[in-house]
Amino acid sequence: MSTPTDRKPSRPSGTPPEGNGKFLLGMIGLFFGVLLLGAGATMWLGGSSSMGPAIGGPFALTDTGGKPFTDKDLRGSYAVLYFGYTFCPDVCPTTLNQLAEALDRLGPKAKLVRPVFITIDPRRDTPGVMKQYVQAFSPDLIGLTGTEAQIGSVAREFRVYYAPHRTGDGPNDYTMDHSSVLYLIGPDGKFIAPLRADAGAEQIAADLSRHLP
Ligand code: NI
Numbered sequence: 001m002s003t004p005t006d007r008k009p010s011r012p013s014g015t016p017p018e019g020n021g022k023f024l025l026g027m028i029g030l031f032f033g034v035l036l037l038g039a040g041a042t043m044w045l046g047g048s049s050s051m052g053p054a055i056g057g058p059f060a061l062t063d064t065g066g067k068p069f070t071d072k073d074l075r076g077s078y079a080v081l082y083f084g085y086t087f088c089p090d091v092c093p094t095t096l097n098q099l100a101e102a103l104d105r106l107g108p109k110a111k112l113v114r115p116v117f118i119t120i121d122p123r124r125d126t127p128g129v130m131k132q133y134v135q136a137f138s139p140d141l142i143g144l145t146g147t148e149a150q151i152g153s154v155a156r157e158f159r160v161y162y163a164p165h166r167t168g169d170g171p172n173d174y175t176m177d178h179s180s181v182l183y184l185i186g187p188d189g190k191f192i193a194p195l196r197a198d199a200g201a202e203q204i205a206a207d208l209s210r211h212l213p
Pocket of ligand 1: 084088089
């Protein structure tokens with residue numbers, strides 16, 4: 001067969017080299033990967049949960065009064081969920097302001113919708129901190145926190161990305177990277193559609209009213 005000095009491949013001509021086979025497998029993998037990604041994106045943008053695992057699900061958290069609050073407490077109303085944290089320097093306060101303004105624009109229909117802010121930084125965002133924070137945006141804004149495990153669970157259900165980002169050596173020297181999406185939930189507790197969080201109050205109001213009766 002081959003000796004260490006024999007560099008010439010000794011396979012019969014016409015057989016594709018092993019490298020090509022791996023390449024082909026790689027391409028097939030890539031093809032299906034893209035296909036899956038496409039299906040995921042279509043599902044995401046269409047807001048349909050008929051394909052793949054559904055967005056949302058049951059959760060058990062704590063409200064700003066320190067009392068248990070679950071997904072069942074939102075039944076009977078539409079809800080808009082937003083995940084963020086109170087120390088957020090820009091995106092969270094901007095989004096919560098826009099959401100509050102969007103609900104104002106809806107007029108009487110706003111009564112159908114409950115805005116909910118869920119922290120992804122439960123270590124700092126205690127019920128007391130959350131209470132102070134949500135009151136600054138709207139008396140109707142529900143603030144929810146929980147244990148690391150409870151927050152991790154609800155974030156997974158809604159496919160929320162979040163991760164601490166160190167800014168120094170102290171225990172509080174961190175910010176949180178996080179995805180920014182508004183989730184519209186129906187009165188039955190089922191996910192209806194994602195709403196663009198950066199679209200501005202007018203657009204958020206328009207997107208919301210399309211789904212309201
Ligand atoms: Ni934020």
